[in-house]
Amino acid sequence: MAGVKTPVLSVKELTTSFLVDGEWKPVVRNVSFDVMSGETVALVGESGSGKSVTSLSIMRLLAKNQSRIEGKISLNGKDVLSLSGKEMRQVRGHDAAMIFQEPMTSLNPIFSIGRQISEALTCHGDMPKPDARKETIRLLEKVRIPNAASRFEEFPHQFSGGMRQRVMIAMALASKPKLLIADEPTTALDVTIQGQILDLIKLLQEEEGMSVLFITHDMGVVAEVSDRTIVMYRGEAVEDGTTGDIFHHGKHPYTRALLAAVPRLGSMAGQKWPLRFPVVDTATGTRSEPVAVADTVDRRKTPILEVKNLTTRFPVRGGLFGAKTGAIHAVENISFDLFQGETLSLVGESGCGKSTTGRSITRLIEPDAGKVSLDGYDVTALDSSSLRRMRRSIQMVFQDPFASLNPRMTVGAAVAEPIVEHHLGTRADARDKAAHLLERVGLKADMMTRYPHEFSGGQRQRICIARALALDPKVIVADESVSALDVSIKAQVCNLLMDLQQSLNLAFLFISHDMAVVERVSHRVAVMYLGEIVEIGPRDAVFGNPQHPYTKKLLAAVPVPDPDRRGIKRELSADELKSPVRPLDYVVPKRSYREIGAGHLVQLEPAA
Structure with a gap:
C-alpha cells in the first residue's frame, strides 16, 4: 500500500536469558519495538536495565553457549534468529553496523586504522586493495578526520579518544548499512568531543538516510538525537513514545525519576549557593524538591x-x-x-x-x-x-571505586584500615568508626563483612567516601x-x-x-x-x-535535555585538544x- 513504511528493524517479544548456575535467567523480557527508515530511536535506562543486551541480541553477538535469544528480530526483511553464522556475518556490515562505548577496545592496536577500515571493505565488498584505500580515505574525510590520507598508516594509540570514535564510525559506514546501532558512543568522551560526535552522527544520518538505534543513559543526548524513545527498567521496556512526549508527559515513575535526576545547565540562574538534586522514588514517582545548601564559607579566615x-x-x-x-x-x-x-x-x-x-x-x-x-x-x-x-x-576519592578498593578485603576492613595504619585507635575503635561511617554515607553497618564485588557502583563510591572520611x-x-x-x-x-x-x-x-x-x-x-x-x-x-x-566552547557543547532543541547543530570544530x-x-x-x-x-x- 502506498505511503506505508516498513521498519528497517522490527523486534517482537524479545527475551534474552543467560545460563547462571545451570539455570536460564532472563535479563531482557518481552521487549518489542520498531525502527523505521531514517528514524533515530533511543533506548535509555541505567546500568543493568538491559539496553546493551538488547543491542547485542539484535546483532547476535552474545556467546552461544551462555545465552538464549527468544522472540523475533527482523532486520531489513531478514529473520535474524534463523540465519546461519555465515549469513549473519554478511548482515553485520551490509544491513546493520555497531559502534561501542570504548573505541580502543574495538580497534586492533597492532594494525593501522587504514588497514582496519579497508578490511571491512575487502571482506564485505570484494573491493580491490587500491580502491579500498581510496574509499577508506574518503570515509575518514567524511567523518572529519583532518589530513586523512597522511593518517591512513597511523595506529589507534596515535589518535585521541574522539578521533578513535570517528574511526569506528567510518568503519561502521564502510558497507553502507541501513541501520547504525550506537551503544553509548559518547559516554567516555569529553563534552566538546561528545558534541562533535553527536553532530557528526546527525549529519551522516541525513546524508546516508540510515536509521539509528542509539543506546545511552544520558537524557541530554537522547533529547538532542532521537525521534522516539524507549525507556528500559530492569530488563523491560516500561515506556515508549515520541521523545517530546517522554520528556514532557512521561508517565512511568522510573521515567520521571530519570528525568528529574538530570542536571540542566542554566537551571542555577539566580541561585546563589549550591543546590541539592531532586530525588524521585522509582516505585511511586514521588519527588523530593531540591534544597539550597546554606553558605558556611568564611573568606575572612585563612584558606585551608x-x-x-x-x-x-x-x-x-x-x-x-x-x-x-x-x-x-x-x-x-x-x-x-x-x-x-x-x-x-x-x-x-x-x-x-x-x-x-x-x-x-x-x-x-x-x-x-x-x-x-x-x-x-x-x-x-x-x-x-x-x-x-x-x-x-587531605584525602582523595577517585573515578573508579572498584579499582580503588582491594577485592580481597571486606569493606569494613577497607574503611577501618586508615585509622589503624595512622594509629588513631585500636582495631575495635576502627571497626566501630567504620560502622558509623558506612551508616553516615547511607549504607548499613551489617554490610561491613561484604566484599566490593557485592555492591553496585554507586554503593562502592559511597564506601570510598566513607574511607576518605576515616581520618577526619x-x-x-x-x-x-x-x-x-x-x-x-x-x-x-x-x-x-x-x-x-x-x-x-x-x-x-x-x-x-x-x-x-x-x-x-x-x-x-x-x-x-x-x-x-x-x-x-x-x-x-x-x-x-x-x-x-x-x-564558552565548553558550555556550548553541553547536551541540553530539551527535545525542542533537537534540530540545533553546534557547528563545533573538529580540532583535537592541542x-x-x-x-x-x-x-x-x-x-x-x-x-x-x-x-x-x-x-x-x-x-x-
Whole structure:
C-alpha cells in the first residue's frame, strides 16, 4: 500500500536469558519495538536495565553457549534468529553496523586504522586493495578526520579518544548499512568531543538516510538525537513514545525519576549557593524538591588550602639511550585558594591537567615548582613521615571505586584500615568508626563483612567516601568521583557530598568535565586548558558571564535535555585538544589576568 513504511528493524517479544548456575535467567523480557527508515530511536535506562543486551541480541553477538535469544528480530526483511553464522556475518556490515562505548577496545592496536577500515571493505565488498584505500580515505574525510590520507598508516594509540570514535564510525559506514546501532558512543568522551560526535552522527544520518538505534543513559543526548524513545527498567521496556512526549508527559515513575535526576545547565540562574538534586522514588514517582545548601564559607579566615605557581611536568624521552627530548607541561604555573566549607571545581577536557593538579597537591605526584600550603603544612617541603601526617588533612576519592578498593578485603576492613595504619585507635575503635561511617554515607553497618564485588557502583563510591572520611580530613579531592555513575546514582552521591560538607565543614576540590553537575555543586569554578587556569571565579559569574573562548566552547557543547532543541547543530570544530608536549628550550609565555568582577579572573592572550 502506498505511503506505508516498513521498519528497517522490527523486534517482537524479545527475551534474552543467560545460563547462571545451570539455570536460564532472563535479563531482557518481552521487549518489542520498531525502527523505521531514517528514524533515530533511543533506548535509555541505567546500568543493568538491559539496553546493551538488547543491542547485542539484535546483532547476535552474545556467546552461544551462555545465552538464549527468544522472540523475533527482523532486520531489513531478514529473520535474524534463523540465519546461519555465515549469513549473519554478511548482515553485520551490509544491513546493520555497531559502534561501542570504548573505541580502543574495538580497534586492533597492532594494525593501522587504514588497514582496519579497508578490511571491512575487502571482506564485505570484494573491493580491490587500491580502491579500498581510496574509499577508506574518503570515509575518514567524511567523518572529519583532518589530513586523512597522511593518517591512513597511523595506529589507534596515535589518535585521541574522539578521533578513535570517528574511526569506528567510518568503519561502521564502510558497507553502507541501513541501520547504525550506537551503544553509548559518547559516554567516555569529553563534552566538546561528545558534541562533535553527536553532530557528526546527525549529519551522516541525513546524508546516508540510515536509521539509528542509539543506546545511552544520558537524557541530554537522547533529547538532542532521537525521534522516539524507549525507556528500559530492569530488563523491560516500561515506556515508549515520541521523545517530546517522554520528556514532557512521561508517565512511568522510573521515567520521571530519570528525568528529574538530570542536571540542566542554566537551571542555577539566580541561585546563589549550591543546590541539592531532586530525588524521585522509582516505585511511586514521588519527588523530593531540591534544597539550597546554606553558605558556611568564611573568606575572612585563612584558606585551608593555598596553591601558588604550581608546576608539574613529565619528561619525554626518545632515541637509543632514552635521552630527554622534551616535557609534557601537565600543570603550568597555577594558583588558587580553597576555604573550609567551600567547593572549588576544576573543569576542562581530558589532558588539561585537572587530575595532575589534584595529585600534585596531595604529593601523589611530585610537582616541579610552586608552593602548596595545607592546614599549616608546607606540602612541597615535607619529608616522608610529615607527608604521612599531612595526608590526614587531605584525602582523595577517585573515578573508579572498584579499582580503588582491594577485592580481597571486606569493606569494613577497607574503611577501618586508615585509622589503624595512622594509629588513631585500636582495631575495635576502627571497626566501630567504620560502622558509623558506612551508616553516615547511607549504607548499613551489617554490610561491613561484604566484599566490593557485592555492591553496585554507586554503593562502592559511597564506601570510598566513607574511607576518605576515616581520618577526619579537612579537604577532599574528588577526582571525577561521579563521572562513571548512572544519572540517578550520580544525583544521590552529589547530594551525599553536599550533606557531608554541611555537617563536617569539608572543603572540596571537585574535579570534573561534567559542566551541568559542576554548576549544581560548586561555590567557585576554575577552567583549565593545557595545564593552565584560563578562567576562575564564583560559579554564577563563570556560568552566567563566561569570558574566555574556551569556557564558552565548553558550555556550548553541553547536551541540553530539551527535545525542542533537537534540530540545533553546534557547528563545533573538529580540532583535537592541542598537545601539551613542549621542546626542552620552550619558554612559557608570561600570563596576565583581567578581573571581570569580584573574584572573576580571565587569562589574557599573551602579547605578540
